[in-house]
Amino acid sequence: MTEQHPAAIYLTTLFSGRDIVCLCFIHGVKTYAAGNAVTENRFVPPADVVSPKGVARLIKRNEDGWNCFVSMAPFKRGSETRTKGNIAEIRHAFLDIDEDGDERLADVRAAVAKGEMPHPTIVVQSSPHKFQIVWNVEGLTVAQVEALNENVVLRFKGDPASTDAGRVLRIPGLRNLKSKYADKPLAQIVARHVAFLPLTIEDFCIPQSVLPDTTVHVAAASEEVQAMIELLKAALDAARVVHQAVQPWADAFKFVLDVCPWGESHANGLKGDAMCGVMPSAKPFFKCLHKTCAERNWTKDFRPYLEAQAGRKLKFGTKPAKKAKAKNGGV
Numbered sequence: 001m002t003e004q005h006p007a008a009i010y011l012t013t014l015f016s017g018r019d020i021v022c023l024c025f026i027h028g029v030k031t032y033a034a035g036n037a038v039t040e041n042r043f044v045p046p047a048d049v050v051s052p053k054g055v056a057r058l059i060k061r062n063e064d065g066w067n068c069f070v071s072m073a074p075f076k077r078g079s080e081t082r083t084k085g086n087i088a089e090i091r092h093a094f095l096d097i098d099e100d101g102d103e104r105l106a107d108v109r110a111a112v113a114k115g116e117m118p119h120p121t122i123v124v125q126s127s128p129h130k131f132q133i134v135w136n137v138e139g140l141t142v143a144q145v146e147a148l149n150e151n152v153v154l155r156f157k158g159d160p161a162s163t164d165a166g167r168v169l170r171i172p173g174l175r176n177l178k179s180k181y182a183d184k185p186l187a188q189i190v191a192r193h194v195a196f197l198p199l200t201i202e203d204f205c206i207p208q209s210v211l212p213d214t215t216v217h218v219a220a221a222s223e224e225v226q227a228m229i230e231l232l233k234a235a236l237d238a239a240r241v242v243h244q245a246v247q248p249w250a251d252a253f254k255f256v257l258d259v260c261p262w263g264e265s266h267a268n269g270l271k272g273d274a275m276c277g278v279m280p281s282a283k284p285f286f287k288c289l290h291k292t293c294a295e296r297n298w299t300k301d302f303r304p305y306l307e308a309q310a311g312r313k314l315k316f317g318t319k320p321a322k323k324a325k326a327k328n329g330g331v
Helices: 006-014 052-063 101-114 142-156 223-238 300-311
Strands: 021-031 039-045 066-071 091-095 120-128 130-136 169-172 188-192 245-248 252-257 274-278 283-289
Touching: 006 052, 006 120, 006 130, 039 223, 052 066, 091 101, 091 142, 091 245, 101 120, 101 130, 101 142, 120 169, 130 169, 223 252, 223 300, 283 300
Parallel strands: none
Antiparallel strands: 021 039, 021 066, 066 169, 091 130, 120 130, 120 188, 245 252, 252 274, 274 283
16 A cells, blocks of 8 residues: 555545645745735645645655645635635644754643643654644634734744734645755654544633633625725734734724834824724725825835745735636645
């Protein structure tokens, strides 16, 4: 019997045949004009990826210079963007460890032995001494799993930027092509524990100091405006911009930012008073109330800032998804 490729083991462990997974490809060398890495998202059934032909396509992509990732959430059929509104359901909690990985992984294993944490479903060494830990869960909302991820990060000192429900993690069995790794290390599965039943929130017996954000805001009457709101929220999260929840603002919607990106230049010393949002026309905007930022706008300032912070090109198109033709698309 032919040994199954780690990528196929990983994806079949985390997803079911009825899912639509989001594969994310980030090129190791190619960049856009702004300097961000060229990025592609593909929404496909797992069967298209875990078959011998699908794995061969992944390997070829990797050999052609693409870092290969998959989102931790399955998506609705017809999705074209990795926004929270397109998430079909929550299936995974996770922890991304970038610093002191061996020590942090030992801490997780000690917590499992004490009964504080359930066995991870799968553990991947994404590069030397860096680990990605995933638990298969059920019955959680987006807000609940993001709060759980934040609490796990607090307990085990993981990456605080890797807690959003649609986060992408590296696929094992493929090489990490980041320029800092001269030997292009192979991401590897180092542990796998498939439980008979998925885990629930009660299985995580660590302090839950971060509570789910259950604030409900009125959705936009226009589907196009609502789609842009979700894209903008995803962009803010990808760029790690701290902001308040979206709220109506006259006929528009706004996100109030905790800090203006150019707050250091504010004459009176205040770094806040900046916002971004979506106009009734579905166009995004940026506005700061300080005189030093009077000429700054979305197109020439804030969008490039978000993409520089995220390290990739961000999508802000809201055209309705095209109907699939013969199939959902390959990898």
